[in-house]
Amino acid sequence: MHAEFDFDGDVVLVTGASGTLGSAVCRAFDEAGATVCGTDVVEPGEETQLDRGEVPFYRGDLTDDTAAEQVVSGVVDAHGGLDCLCNVAGMWKGGSPIEETDADEFDQVFDVNLKTMFLASKYALPHLQESSGAIVSVSARASLEGGEGDGPYRASKAGVRLLTETIAEENAGEVRANAVMPSVIDTPANREMMPDADHDSWVDPADIARVVVTLCSDAAPPTSGAAVPVYGEA
Template sequence: MSITSSTTGLSGRSVVVTGAGSGIGRAAALRFAAEGARVVLADLNADAAKAVAEEISEAGGTAVTVIGDLSDQQVVDQVVATAVGSFGGIDVLVNNAGVMDRMSAAADTEDDEWERVLRINLTAPFLLSRAALPHLLASGNAAIVFTASEASLRGSAAGAAYTASKHGVAGLTKSLAVMYRDEGVRTNAIAPGGTVTGIQVDVDREAHGPSVVMRHMGNAGRTATADEQAAAIVFLASDAASNVNGVILPVDNGWSAV
């Protein structure tokens, strides 16, 4: 990766990317940096985030890291304070961090699975969006991009907890889009299909939920790369999407069209 001049309006902008240490978040952070943006890398894994920061720095870009659990309000506040202190504000927020469930059907979903998935996938991005909004509004030309999922569009792509969390992300995306469109903040989401990332899925294939979900995977099409998802994120955050707001954009090789 080399740092090049920006044609997307992202050069010099302050961008927060969560889950930036690996997968789609890493790919997005690298793309934003290549566009000349200054990037806050938020992740639970300190070594992974540091490695991405070093990669960006070696290519001539600018990145800082914040390590911690984004469902913790103190970590959320630290992310916002770091972006404001390091780069003067927040222009783009990418709520990407998330976890999978065990593809459990509702009757088999235990409290810990439900609470963990909802807390990380839905509550954490809500907390960060709420904390970042004063600074996004001050920007006057800001964007929030969520990583939703194919599971935000249908009921056959994951278990009860993950599906509910990603439907919630889609609803939060649309609510933010309506509430703040006249104040200079656009909000959109990508809905990835199958993508090569480092997320591990603990699945009992003989259990009811996984056995049902697996029957529908034949329509999923080819598996995407993390960089293909990142390209859509950067587009939605860029001036090229200046009139795109409230969209849940499938990046799924047509799975949602089947």
């Protein structure tokens, strides 16, 4: 069975849109007929996965309160509202045990992975409450347990899960909020970082994007506060 989605008339904001997963989410919603708006600190272009002109783009550093508010208000002003927010912006950084991890590195990981999700959600929620919309954020399989060398990453992604549950609880019956938990995503950066890994077991960004679309659609109306595994075979 092949599922088809119809988001005609819906406005979707995707953070981290210039990255591999963010651009895949943009394309999946575009194929479903949505008005897709992308935001990132990096402009789309030759060095990114999103082509310039592919979607309306709102550049902004979502670790900054004012910038996050301006991005969301810019989308709403231009398109008349907001129906879905996809918090894809994120990063991985690790390699050091906690006692050797710089505070600046800790702050950077939490800012990019958790603060962007918090600020985008904060300013999107009033509009999503009006539209009975949905939020999907990207957590990680690694958030389920501790591990060696990437404690700040794991903790920040656990924060994404818990903040998702909080948003779902606070907006029960108004806004659905869910998270997806990838393992290793098949991206050019990950292949360069791990050239000898079993790439066939990694998850295709397009497959994750379809799960994100499903969670935002009317195919999953009772699902809120969930953390959905998208591990593939990794």
